[in-house]
Amino acid sequence: MKSISILGSTGSIGTQTLEVVRNNKDIKVTALSAGHNIDLLEKQIREFHPAIVCVWDEQKGKDLALRIKDLSVSVVTGMEGLIDCATEKQADIVVTAVVGMIGILPTIEAIKAGKDIALANKETLVTAGHIIAPLAKEYGVRLLPVDSEHSAIFQALHGEGKNEVSRIILTASGGPFRGKKRKELEHIQVEDALKHPNWSMGRKITIDSSTLVNKGLEVMEAKWLFNAPLDKIQVVIQPQSVIHSAVEFIDGGIIAQLGTPDMKLPIQYALFYPDRRGLKGERIDFFKLGQLTFEEPDFETFTGLKLAYEAAREGGSIPTVYNAANELAVAKFLNREIKYLDIADIIGAAMKKHKKVENPSVGQILNIENETYDFINELTKE
Numbered sequence: 001m002k003s004i005s006i007l008g009s010t011g012s013i014g015t016q017t018l019e020v021v022r023n024n025k026d027i028k029v030t031a032l033s034a035g036h037n038i039d040l041l042e043k044q045i046r047e048f049h050p051a052i053v054c055v056w057d058e059q060k061g062k063d064l065a066l067r068i069k070d071l072s073v074s075v076v077t078g079m080e081g082l083i084d085c086a087t088e089k090q091a092d093i094v095v096t097a098v099v100g101m102i103g104i105l106p107t108i109e110a111i112k113a114g115k116d117i118a119l120a121n122k123e124t125l126v127t128a129g130h131i132i133a134p135l136a137k138e139y140g141v142r143l144l145p146v147d148s149e150h151s152a153i154f155q156a157l158h159g160e161g162k163n164e165v166s167r168i169i170l171t172a173s174g175g176p177f178r179g180k181k182r183k184e185l186e187h188i189q190v191e192d193a194l195k196h197p198n199w200s201m202g203r204k205i206t207i208d209s210s211t212l213v214n215k216g217l218e219v220m221e222a223k224w225l226f227n228a229p230l231d232k233i234q235v236v237i238q239p240q241s242v243i244h245s246a247v248e249f250i251d252g253g254i255i256a257q258l259g260t261p262d263m264k265l266p267i268q269y270a271l272f273y274p275d276r277r278g279l280k281g282e283r284i285d286f287f288k289l290g291q292l293t294f295e296e297p298d299f300e301t302f303t304g305l306k307l308a309y310e311a312a313r314e315g316g317s318i319p320t321v322y323n324a325a326n327e328l329a330v331a332k333f334l335n336r337e338i339k340y341l342d343i344a345d346i347i348g349a350a351m352k353k354h355k356k357v358e359n360p361s362v363g364q365i366l367n368i369e370n371e372t373y374d375f376i377n378e379l380t381k382e
Contacts, residue, residue: 151266216308
């Protein structure tokens with residue numbers, strides 16, 4: 001029996017992780033956490049019977065405790081509670097599916113507690129990869145990617161020598177605006193950007209996919225996950241989202257992982273690695289598919305991707321600024337406070353304004369996030 005803790009159980013990755021749990025009787029949920037959605041969290045608690053649950057919002061945590069007083073479940077709140085869930089003593093593996101930099105500290109504490117990490121929280125490696133990667137190695141903990149592209153790379157590398165890799169091929173669908181030029185994106189509305197052609201995801205990551213910022217964040221993650229130099233990480237547009245990513249080796253051979261766009265596959269692979277389990281769902285019909293096509297990314301239209309490479313090359317605290325600026329800019333776009341093209345422009349302005357810190361501590365990372373927010377709020381003030 002394998003035991004897991006899920007941080008962010010009411011979000012897209014969290015709910016799909018619980019679908020995987022439903023289909024595998026030899027896995028037990030020992031801890032759950034949510035931000036605000038206590039209605040769904042209560043349903044999850046009554047179905048999966050965790051030992052401890054965390055609600056980020058303190059008042060909603062109190063409300064939840066009253067609702068489930070008939071159950072023997074410990075309810076905790078805030079960062080301290082999130083860390084309690086991440087270090088729950090029975091858990092073998094922690095699924096980090098929270099959104100934002102709040103995932104950094106719980107991940108660090110989970111690693112120190114000897115838990116394997118099923119990593120779905122991008123910010124952890126983007127902003128603190130220089131802390132997380134060495135720490136995981138020190139404690140002998142596995143970082144198991146849940147993101148579909150990184151899982152594909154991880155699968156392609158299975159059984160291969162990492163020193164034999166010549167190129168990591170990180171694929172992208174291109175999003176809803178693939179092929180469009182900057183002029184055509186001037187009047188994009190929220191509803192347009194939320195129409196992803198292939199994947200069903202949360203609102204923030206869907207916007208990130210449309211700007212290709214999500215791919216930029218994945219480039220930074222890949223650098224840490226696979227100890228890969230930037231010049232060996234190539235983004236390739238693969239509109240059908242069938243090739244999830246690939247690895248080219250020094251002999252020219254390429255191993256790719258293909259599949260339908262279904263996040264349950266990488267989630268399940270991370271939970272049961274190195275074993276594979278049966279998984280219900282659609283299968284690729286190559287005759288219906290007909291063809292696979294490939295394109296170069298347009299760095300001049302989708303400047304968020306170009307800025308990501310710049311941030312990754314600069315390193316230090318610059319990726320934190322990139323990530324924080326994008327988070328707030330996307331939130332402002334979703335609230336219709338800024339235009340679509342302003343997202344990347346704001347990221348660039350924040351990066352230009354910031355004075356780099358070479359090896360930021362967790363405290364400095366969190367302070368830089370707040371400083372970036374303050375800069376953007378001032379920049380966009382009417």
